[in-house]
Amino acid sequence: MLNPQQTALLQAIDELDVAQVQILLKDVNPNFIDDQVGPPVSKLCDQLFNWWENICEAHEANHPLNEQEKQAQLQPYLDILQALIDADANLHLWDSEELYGPLWDAASAACEPVVKILLAHQVNPNTRDDDDMTILSSISDLFYDCDFDQIDWAEALPEERATLELLRANGAKMSKELSS
Numbered sequence: 001m002l003n004p005q006q007t008a009l010l011q012a013i014d015e016l017d018v019a020q021v022q023i024l025l026k027d028v029n030p031n032f033i034d035d036q037v038g039p040p041v042s043k044l045c046d047q048l049f050n051w052w053e054n055i056c057e058a059h060e061a062n063h064p065l066n067e068q069e070k071q072a073q074l075q076p077y078l079d080i081l082q083a084l085i086d087a088d089a090n091l092h093l094w095d096s097e098e099l100y101g102p103l104w105d106a107a108s109a110a111c112e113p114v115v116k117i118l119l120a121h122q123v124n125p126n127t128r129d130d131d132d133m134t135i136l137s138s139i140s141d142l143f144y145d146c147d148f149d150q151i152d153w154a155e156a157l158p159e160e161r162a163t164l165e166l167l168r169a170n171g172a173k174m175s176k177e178l179s180s
Contacts, residue, residue: 006032013043016076022083030089038101039093041084045105045114048077052109052159059157074113081117091121100129107139110159112166125172136172140164148174 002010005028012020030040037043051073058065065073085091091102103123106114119125129138140148143160148168153161 002032002034006034009040010034010037010043013040013080014047016047016080018076018079018083021080025083025087028087030084030087031093033093039090041081041089041091041102042093042100042105044077044080044084045102045109045111048106048109048111048114051077051111055110055159056157074111077111078113078117081114085117085121091118091123101127103127104129104135104138107135107163107167108142110143110157110163112159112162115163115166119166119170125167125170126178128175132175134173134175134178136164136167137175139167140174147176 005024009021009024009028009030012024033039034043037046054073055065055070093101101123103115103118103125104127106118125136126134128134131138133141136148140146140151143164144151144155148164151164156164
């Protein structure tokens with residue numbers, strides 16, 4: 001059971017309230033795990049899907065967001081992630097039920113900037129999910145129903161391609177590469 005400050009931290013993350021997160025992190029260790037949402041960093045990275053939905057909707061409407069618009073929408077996530085990092089959050093924790101972690105969540109939202117930060121903090125890109133798939137294989141399958149080496153890049157959104165190529169450039173392997 002979470003204490004009131006831990007609950008307030010998760011609520012502030014949910015609301016993308018950067019100032020409140022920063023205040024709460026002065027007194028709350030960010031390395032607790034909520035049974036429903038995992039650790040706070042996973043809660044944040046899981047929410048990146050909201051950012052990704054906005055980008056996808058803009059692409060579908062043939063009015064893709066420009067870099068400044070994407071950055072402005074992403075900034076609260078980046079600020080909260082930095083606050084969690086500054087508070088020594090363990091970026092390697094995965095939630096206990098689904099076996100997904102912050103890197104998987106960020107990659108599934110095609111959020112290259114967050115993936116870059118997590119990789120810079122040595123988060124392992126070859127951790128396997130609950131289907132025993134590496135992040136690269138799992139996300140490739142999620143986006144394209146195939147493995148990384150079979151993707152038709154002509155069908156890829158720029159954010160998806162950039163995220164998958166970033167993972168690959170940082171040592172991410174396909175599941176079959178680690179099985180041999």
